[in-house]
Amino acid sequence: MEKGALSITLASDAKLQSLKQLKGIIFDLDNTLVSSSLNFPKIRATLGCPDGEDVLDFISKMSGKERQQATQILVDFEMADASNSTALDGCHQLIDLIKKLGLRCAIVTRNCQQAARLKIKNNDIAIADLITREQFSAKPSPEALLYLAHKWKTPTQNIMYVGDFLYDIQAAKNAQMISCLLTFERQLSYSKQADIAINNLPALYACLKRAKL
CATH class of the missing domain: 3.40.50.1000 (HAD superfamily/HAD-like)
Structure with missing residues (x-):
């Protein structure tokens, strides 16, 4: 087998x-x-995203500079995760x-x-x-x-x-x-x-x- x-x-x-x-x-x-070891509770806490809400959906509701900053925070988490994958x-x-x-x-x-x-x-x-x-x-x-x-x-x-x-x-x-x-x-x-x-x-x-x- x-x-x-x-x-x-x-x-x-x-x-x-x-x-x-x-x-x-x-x-x-x-x-x-x-x-992947993305720490989603930490990501949510950093962004202020409520539990149970999709992080990408949460960011998509933002506008202007706030959305750019939130996107960059998420990217920083993802890049750190990528380096250890x-x-x-x-x-x-x-x-x-x-x-x-x-x-x-x-x-x-x-x-x-x-x-x-x-x-x-x-x-x-x-x-x-x-x-x-x-x-x-x-x-x-x-x-x-x-x-x-x-x-x-x-x-x-x-x-x-x-x-x-x-x-x-x-x-x-x-x-x-x-x-x-x-x-x-x-x-x-x-x-x-x-x-x-x-x-x-x-x-x-x-x-x-x-x-x-």
Whole structure:
């Protein structure tokens, strides 16, 4: 049995079968391909953002200099996080397999451009297509995912979006793509909303290899 092969926590047979028709995979970045230790309670406290409110939504309601200052504070937190980020177990092997299979691949993240590029560079993430919050509305908006489907000339049902949070599931569903949630053995209340909930990247590697080879 390959490493991770028994780590699928939730997936219908139909959804697992749908992996055979995959033409592209889009990844979230933080805690999906690379580690992240962003201290959101501290970010909220610094910005004055209420608990339960999305930080990006909170900043978007500001105007002028206040918004610029809040954005810079968030970017500073993100850049500090990027400098300490490491590739997650199985990341490079999975990307190599995706290339071997001839699948399209991209990253869509809520990160700022500078932090995302630093994480990709420092961790040798060999994925050229990167979309950050500066280019399209942030997840759970499907805008970035739909843009990539159009760019790739690929039906959305033949693309999978992989992430670690509820927004990732929602973005995939809003784009009518296959949603894959990485649980990392966490008990998540929204796991059942994902088409496929899987423990980690090695498990996804094993699942994808069985489906496509």
